[in-house]
Amino acid sequence: MSYLKPAELVPTIIDAGANKVLLSTRDTLLRSIMGGAILTIGAAFAVTVSVTTGNALLGAILFPVGFITLYLLGYDLLTGLFVLGPLAWLDKRPGITVRAVLRNWGLVFLGNFIGAFTVAVFVAIVVTYGFSTAPNEVGEAIGHIGEGRTVGYAEHGAAGMLTLFVRGMLCNWMVSMGVIGAMVAKDVPGKALAMWMPVMLFFFMGFEHSIVNMFLFPSGLLLGGQFTIMDYLVWNEIPTVIGNLVGGLLLTGLPLYFTHGRPAARRATPQAAPATTAAAEHELVSEPA
Template sequence: MAYLAPAEFVTKMVDAGESKLLMSTRDTLIRSYMAGAILALAAAFAVTVSVNTGNPLIGALLFPVGFCMLYLMGFDLLTGVFTLTPLAVFDRRPGATWSGVLRNWSLVFLGNFAGALTVALFMAIIFTFGFTEAPNAVGQKIGAIGEGRTVGYAAHGAAGMLTLFVRGVMCNWMVSTGVVAAMMSSTVSGKVIGMWMPILVFFYMGFEHSIVNMFLFPSGLMLGGDFTIMDYLIWNEIPTVIGNLVGGLTFVGATLYSTHYKTAPKRVSVR
């Protein structure tokens, strides 16, 4: 599968972070819009499969198809740039600054949200025949997911917020591992296999992904979920974004950078 050694693919991670920081506003928005839309469609697909088969594992097995498609096409998710762009600053690449990192994160967030919201509207129309009927079984499930993962956390107070945050951390630990896995191979098959495994883990375990949630919760509101926009923002999206940032940067980006790129000096053998 043309596997690349860690030192090689971590160098590609730093290069990718630099490239994303220097990308034009137009290209950043287009690529993040498409990433949000494709991932949202994959989420709708996975929920549909889970509802129709009664087996969530099958939905989780198939969900990574969207993630693989968007990364093979060079589109960007917020969870990925959380991990990659700071590395260019750590490495003091020319033009890489923290203000540039914040600019990139803001643009990718907006693009991802717009793409996910577009698909949320389209799928709500499909599930209700243009809002002329009650939601079908899949639409009802999406509404229930939105309700359970907002007011469900709120019902547990601080413990619910902690659980939500940790699920966000664990999510991007896995998702960013998938982003990096795509750099471990120079073949399409190798990239897909590498990406598929951690994305399957995150989705089946019910971890919180900020971009998937940009689809699930707005569509849940359109489909009759019993929660509010403020419930969504306070009891899901904002803590999830923070958790995704911590998980991706701490457990994937900074860890790989520190041990495979800025490797510590070898110990001197004592005879």
């Protein structure tokens, strides 16, 4: 079969989470640096397509190229680990503690930022000929994105902060489904399609992704955007990270775990159960919702 049913999928998700949390510091940093870099070069590509063609939908359709590539290569994003790590902890996998999960998140956040910031510097150099000219049209667009999604939220006060948080939640609902989509399929075309669909949706709808923003906002500052580092942290990055965590866990990870994963005590099949009953139960649990 080229498709994992939900009852088979959840143990795969938990296994992946446990493996990620237990990775060495070196491997965690390397994989997250490359993950942040590849995702954000895809974001730069999508912005370039949107600006040069005047077609935002086309940019959104092509944005998942970076996301698909990084997951096919086994690299990591913080937004995916917001789902994988806690499920491994809930399932009481050996060595998976709250401290281990938080350590993993901290390392991946750092690695993703290094990768994204590096791409931000590279893109700023490209669109300004090494900072020797004014930004081209793509550079100007990136600067304005940073303004609208920091100062623009601040202008609305608490309502702006609520909007930012909810956009962060909705973003990682979609992105984490893309991460899990890579595990649903067993062949490359299936994995690519399963990842592409929800990621395209989040990008076109303007939801807030903490790793993409690690590229957009530093590059916006380098290109003359009219906002500050504090604007970026308070009115985007910090609320977006929290929204990404809540959305990925609450809307993707926990529903899958509790309806298909089942805690260990409930997964155990009684020894005295008739074979026909056990088989019937397996068929019921394995059917897609």
